[in-house]
Amino acid sequence: MALRAAGCPLLLLLLPPLAAASVALSGCFGTKSRYEEVNPHLVQDPLSLGPAAAGARPPAACAPLQLRALLRHGTRYPTAKQIRRLGELHGRLLRRAAAAAASSSACPLAAALAAWHMWYEESLDGRLAPRGQRDMEHLARRLAARFPALFAARHRLALASSSKHRCLQSGAAFRRGLGPALPLAGGETEIEINDALMRFFDHCQKFVAFVEENDTAMQQVDAFKQGPEMRRVLEKVAGVLCLPVDELNADLIQVAFLTCSYELAIRNVTSPWCSLFNEEDAKVLEYLNDLKQYWKRGYGYEINSRSSCNLFQDIFQQLDKAVEESKSSKPISSPVIVQIGHAETLQPLLALMGFFKDDEPLRANNYVRQMHRKFRSGRIVPYAANLVFVLYHCDQVKTSKEEYQVQMLLNEKLMPFHHSNETISIYADLKDYYKDILQNCHFKEECELPKSNSTATDEL
Numbered sequence: 001m002a003l004r005a006a007g008c009p010l011l012l013l014l015l016p017p018l019a020a021a022s023v024a025l026s027g028c029f030g031t032k033s034r035y036e037e038v039n040p041h042l043v044q045d046p047l048s049l050g051p052a053a054a055g056a057r058p059p060a061a062c063a064p065l066q067l068r069a070l071l072r073h074g075t076r077y078p079t080a081k082q083i084r085r086l087g088e089l090h091g092r093l094l095r096r097a098a099a100a101a102a103s104s105s106a107c108p109l110a111a112a113l114a115a116w117h118m119w120y121e122e123s124l125d126g127r128l129a130p131r132g133q134r135d136m137e138h139l140a141r142r143l144a145a146r147f148p149a150l151f152a153a154r155h156r157l158a159l160a161s162s163s164k165h166r167c168l169q170s171g172a173a174f175r176r177g178l179g180p181a182l183p184l185a186g187g188e189t190e191i192e193i194n195d196a197l198m199r200f201f202d203h204c205q206k207f208v209a210f211v212e213e214n215d216t217a218m219q220q221v222d223a224f225k226q227g228p229e230m231r232r233v234l235e236k237v238a239g240v241l242c243l244p245v246d247e248l249n250a251d252l253i254q255v256a257f258l259t260c261s262y263e264l265a266i267r268n269v270t271s272p273w274c275s276l277f278n279e280e281d282a283k284v285l286e287y288l289n290d291l292k293q294y295w296k297r298g299y300g301y302e303i304n305s306r307s308s309c310n311l312f313q314d315i316f317q318q319l320d321k322a323v324e325e326s327k328s329s330k331p332i333s334s335p336v337i338v339q340i341g342h343a344e345t346l347q348p349l350l351a352l353m354g355f356f357k358d359d360e361p362l363r364a365n366n367y368v369r370q371m372h373r374k375f376r377s378g379r380i381v382p383y384a385a386n387l388v389f390v391l392y393h394c395d396q397v398k399t400s401k402e403e404y405q406v407q408m409l410l411n412e413k414l415m416p417f418h419h420s421n422e423t424i425s426i427y428a429d430l431k432d433y434y435k436d437i438l439q440n441c442h443f444k445e446e447c448e449l450p451k452s453n454s455t456a457t458d459e460l
């Protein structure tokens with residue numbers, strides 16, 4: 001698959017040497033990756049459709065009828081939890097620096113990090129960064145340029161979002177990117193909040209009990225944090241910072257690495273935090289991030305992906321509706337549907353559809369064997385990640401094929417379908433391939449907790 005790549009550095013050759021340190025790590029930032037990691041041409045020109053655009057043109061003799069875009073919000077600030085952790089680590093470095101001033105131990109990087117200005121405040125808690133607004137405005141403009149007929153002013157946009165502030169802000173930025181000429185469906189000015197579809201994971205009791213609130217569900221992640229690869233990184237970083245190893249742990253190491261990614265994504269700077277890590281360290285920390293995604297949002301547990309089946313079915317219901325409208329020569333009621341959610345919205349859906357599945361599960365003890373894994377969250381769900389379904393009506397005479405066809409784009413690149421390895425499919429074939437999910441995946445049943453037989457006594 002085109003998105004598959006082995007090493008971390010991607011932009012190494014595109015940026016001036018000064019930035020090279022963080023750039024060598026920036027392919028390993030997982031879900032904290034800039035969108036430019038998957039589309040490096042955007043560094044030069046954020047409105048360019050890129051080298052793959054020519055191949056991604058609508059097929060000849062086909063006209064797009066409907067576009068359904070599922071977006072992850074743009075670049076965001078760290079969560080309050082991460083900001084607290086960073087404060088804790090920074091505090092330790094400040095105390096060390098104060099103590100070291102009395103003695104004479106030289107530890108230049110620890111001193112530089114102690115002097116670093118801790119500007120993140122807990123109130124920033126996961127909010128959309130200014131950079132994230134630009135991500136969305138530019139994405140909107142590129143999509144409109146690629147599908148001008150669909151985005152033309154006379155058509156209406158159906159815009160929905162998760163209730164999270166960063167998603168609503170992303171939706172507003174996306175709409176701004178399209179310019180003033182496009183009214184929302186029904187003349188609405190508000191973005192519709194739809195957590196049932198965008199945050200289905202919160203509404204799935206079985207997921208919440210079995211994965212989210214289950215202390216042992218992340219055992220592979222916890223084991224990797226204690227394992228030899230993380231231990232090596234931890235000892236190295238402790239040495240560089242002149243801190244006792246037992247003053248650090250995997251979570252503090254991870255927040256130092258995340259800070260390198262945040263400073264690059266949010267402020268476009270190479271922060272001194274990046275100097276703590278080389279590429280080998282970065283790969284270990286990338287694996288830690290991917291392990292968590294895998295067990296919490298990906299193939300690790302079946303309920304992770306099954307909890308997205310309402311969203312999956314909704315996509316096909318809207319496509320069906322457009323096909324019916326087209327067949328009866330009616331105008332398409334929803335030509336453009338844009339929905340803004342989270343990495344946690346996209347990843348389960350992609351797993352439900354079978355994408356990026358490795359032969360072996362990601363585990364604490366197979367880091368080396370997973371070096372060339374498909375499941376790389378930085379390639380799949382960076383900030384502003386987008387999964388787009390496009391339905392086409394095709395001229396039968398010229399194509400000698402079925403009238404209705406579909407394409408899928410992930411992060412603006414055509415995705416080969418799972419059933420054919422081709423980048424276009426007859427709509428009926430796609431539905432046939434996924435008929436089991438379409439017919440037998442029912443959110444209510446999938447997400448129901450197994451009936452406990454102790455309730456009778458509990459209620460007494």
Ligand SMILES: *[C@@H]1O[C@H](CO)[C@@H](O)[C@H](O)[C@H]1NC(C)=O
Pocket residue numbers: 209210211214215216217
């Ligand atoms: C928690 O996860 C473990 C490991 O997957 C599983 O065996 C156990 O049944 C889960 N517990 C609950 C309460 O779902």
Ligand SMILES: *[C@@H]1O[C@H](CO)[C@@H](O)[C@H](O)[C@H]1NC(C)=O
Pocket residue numbers: 015016019268
């Ligand atoms: C980010 O920094 C690089 C290198 O300093 C610079 O070339 C580039 O224009 C900056 N990008 C943005 C979006 O500010």
Ligand SMILES: *[C@@H]1O[C@H](CO)[C@@H](O)[C@H](O)[C@H]1NC(C)=O
Pocket residue numbers: 416421
């Ligand atoms: C899918 O197609 C690509 C490009 O045509 C090819 O390189 C790859 O080997 C194919 N994969 C499978 C599983 O057939």
Ligand SMILES: *[C@@H]1O[C@H](CO)[C@@H](O)[C@H](O)[C@H]1NC(C)=O
Pocket residue numbers: 453
């Ligand atoms: C629940 O427990 C009772 C008594 O222990 C038993 O008779 C009954 O069959 C159980 N029901 C289910 C659904 O397991």
